[in-house]
Amino acid sequence: MTVVSETLTPPFPALPAATVRSTVTVPLRFPDGFTATAEVLTFHGLADGQEHLLLALGDWGRMLPEPSSAYSAPLVRLHSECLTGDVFGSERCDCGPQLREAVEEISAAGGFLLYLRQEGRGIGLYSKLDAYALQDTGLDTYEANLALGHGEDERDYTAAAQMLGAVGATTVRLLTNNPDKAAQLTALGIGVTEQVPTGVHLSPANHAYLAAKRDHTAHTLDLPQPAVASHDEMLARVDALIPRLRERAGETERIRHLPESTMADLKEAGVFQVLSPTAVGGFGLGAETYVEVVRRLARGCPSTAWTVGHLIEHVWMLARWPGKVQDEVFASGPAPLAAATGAPVGAAVKVPGGYSISGRWTFASGVMHSEWALLAVQHDDVRLQCLVPVSDLELLDTWHTAGLRGTGSNDLRAEALFVPEHRAIGWALLGAADNPGSLIHQDPIIHTPMATLLNLVAPATALGAAEHAVELFRERILVRKVKNTREARQADSPLAQARYSRAYGLVATARLHWEEAIRVVTASYQRRPTTMTDHERAAFRLSLGLSGTASAEAVRVIMAGSGGSAHRLSNPLQRIQRDVDVLLNHPTLTLDPILEQAGRGLLGLGITVPSF
Template sequence: MTVVSETIAPPSSAAPAAVRSQVTVPLRFPDGFTATAEVLTFHGLADGKEHLLLALGEWEQALLNPAPAGPGPLVRLHSECLTGDVFGSQCCDCGPQLREAVEQIAGAGGFLLYLRQEGRGIGLYSKLDAYALQDAGLDTYEANVALGRGEDERDYTAAAQMLGALGASAVRLLSNNPDKAAQLTALGIDVTEQVPTGVHLSPANHRYLAAKRDHTAHTLDLPPAGTGQDLPPAAAVPTPEDLLARVDALIPGLRERAEETERLRRIPESTMEELKEAGVFHLLSPKAVGGFGMGLETYAQVVRRLARGCPSTAWSAGHLIEHVWMLARWPREVQDEVFAGGPAPLAAATGAPVGAAEKVPGGFSISGRWSFASGVMHSEWALLAVQHENVRLQCLVPMSDVELLDVWHTAGLRGTGSNDIRAEKLFVPEYRTLDWALLGAADNPGSRIHRDPIIHTPMATFLNMVAPAATLGAAEHAVELFRERMMVRKVKHTVENRQADSPLAQARFSQAYGLVATARLHWEEAVRVLSAAFKCQPFTLTDEERARYRLSLALSGEASAEAVRLIMTGSGGSVHRLSHPLQRIQRDVNVLLNHASLTMDPILEQAGRGLLGLGFTIPAETF
């Protein structure tokens, strides 16, 4: 061991420190990589801890060639992580970052500072306590705060002292963390370049990395969990306008395949591929898992525009998008599982009728037959409602574990394939069951994981949007078809060469057009009321606002359906052929009107009570 007593002036903002000792240590990593380090210890460090500096590669030459004339030393500030550095924990990326840093610095010449700041400065025991809180749904920063500690308690004064003791006043910093560069700069170390580290993803650390990216602006191009595919850079993530333009481009193809969709009683695979390629199912998926993290307005517009091409496709796609959002409300363990294949896991969801659950060791045994499983023909997962004693639960099960019953033979929305699901004494592990009230609340487990505002809203208010949006889009398409037909159709027992020249037909068209315009205004009012409420954190919706938005949606559906009725009665007998799109629109709209979000009698009753300040006769959150 060589004892060194020389002291070099430290940065002006940090007290002096001196090199205490220097020893040569050969290094070997589990993958076989080897390097030789000069390990230095110090006197006079501000926090009194036993930090180490590993000088690697041609470090003396790097010190002699500082920036801007030369490259300068490459430096990594690495905080101690016993679980990751020693035991190979996959909950973080510390071990792989340490291995990467040694190789890069050995090649370039510079220093790895091994700083005794376990758990971002809170200590090993507290870090393990934070791990337990992360398992319960908090992110890595929220867990520290919940323990009464700071999000990041690390101080890099000692690091600046160590660099100053070696005369490294200007460095290239190997880090994705902007705080490290900021602190070094404030302490008098000139950071001439910030060199990013790689993304070391494991099945267990995706949310940890996403939290670092989203919470503290780490420069991470993070791929979707469990895939080898790169997450599109920010510039490639579409704006809402870009996404809507992609959807509009799909409409002609949806119209061409509408008859095939109905015949197949499911969305054709070609359509599903187009929807996936357009990123439609990423719409409500959280940004932390590679989704777009968009809001209600864009979602409702996407469903409406898809319905201009095919209402069945709009219905199924709308619910599949919505169910991704529902999965993002679950605790971390479930999210790690379902988002492992990418940001848009497809799931069916149904609660009618509610199944039965029996508590068994490790979880629940569930039985039931569930109807109206929208999206089931394209799903990997099923979300099933069950009753256990006085508690309603939602259970998440793989589609491979349940029986799919082909019963969807209907007059309208045939292309949705909303078949039944049956299970008998199916075991569901406890972590894949969740209290329905907790899942539906604004303060749901996913709201502790994701910052996207849409995750922090009650679920019931969001579930009423698909049917009204699909009904409006279908009616808008019907008006287009009626106009085209009127311009060429010759009507029997009239003197005009085409229907459009008839004053009565002109009046009929204007009435249908006006009804659709009225439906659109009602629909936009409902979206506006809900959007304003969603922007409030915590989410608030008065009885009057709830009554207004539900009434507006119902009136929108009623006006859309009346427009379609007028169009059909004025379009002649040939539109009732099964090959004509107008009859399909009429049948689809008739089925949509029977959905709970558009059934007029109970909506008018409850909305009237809400508008009069009498209070609802049902729980407000279910209306």
């Protein structure tokens, strides 16, 4: 059908006219095999001067209003160009599937697909990719645009209204989830008789993106939310992730932070919500679930387990703050991601309205994925914790280590950074059982003294890593032939059998010590007051320390019997050994001071290190 060039004459005289420049028939074929035929129109006189396209699909001519027939509006989609989604199939957005869906729906109904050259909500391709990088640190899609100095959405649909007017479509049925498109077209003189929602094209990588569109700009999206997970359900979700974590362990170490795909999987499983209070949409589960999640993640990738363990824990720390801060950080969801570091302690100076803080903080695990940072500072004789946006800090790329390379535990620096008074709190109050958050939330875990959970991540990670090492060793010796021996396989050697049983027993010992420590913790937070006695603190820390030592010894026994090829970078055993060696140097597993203070506590002599 030939298009007759028409001008748009709505009751808005400021809108300039546009005319059809050319028409060409183009057969379309999508990767899934779906085909359609489109008449592709170009235009003269578009307000923004861009090369937008209109694809006329189906029996669109009969859908236009004619004086002698009953009126029926064409189905129209305004589709903003998305190179990453439309061409390369990126799962960070839903643009590609929406384009495919729109062509099929409009072909059946008759109407137009307007392909608008407004990449990245109008900010351009490069800026959109820069926004992706910011989203990887915890910002949502709108916050990332603002952080780059752009508007949340810079798209203008004046040209779209001109194009519709030029083909006589002054009233349409609009295929969209975005109410802003309908509002803009209506203001430009295009009648919208119906807003037809598109499907929900959900993937593990775009759940947060779609949720931001739903929550921030009222897109009509009905997204499945993670149900409140039970202990067993949460662990089943984590177990399902382990094979993928193992596949990505090398990449995680190479890029020195968790891959985007891993973060998407973790968020989709609701892992960061484990300790988040139920009142803000979290699961409100206990220490048993938390440490078991970390332990099982370590069977897949110790760097992932370490990072996730701290990010989960920091959500729980944020839930201990007063209500004003909680309203701020939990506004975007039940699991705000934050790094936390207190070594060395920064300096704080009281200024009007808050504090000016300066310092360089090390070992900020999880900072590569965080929107917030919790920083320890000293003001006179009072230790404070300050909550600041990561974007206000200088990130120093210092995490070049032998093990746990994938944690991205870089340094942070600030110089005379202003922190509002409500974002600073005394460390003693925050760490106490009766913290401000305990007056807000009913979840029992919120009363647990903060130092307790801080000690659990390293031993859980070491144990999970050692369990994976035993699994790998077993697989290896059942098939490996050792040079200069008579056995067909290593497992047939009595010495290898003894070595395997020793490693197995060491891991069993580590597990028993670990379980004993968890028993002490759970018994304490189920009573009031929750503060442990010195004897309990000593037993708790001693069990964790001995668990870590046994885990590390098991890995050393395994490596000594695994041959030279186990030290190839492609072999996961060498990575496990390096990761566990680094873990043993963490204060929560450094055995000498643990033995000293535990001995004092067990003998009734009094623990002399308050944070022990």
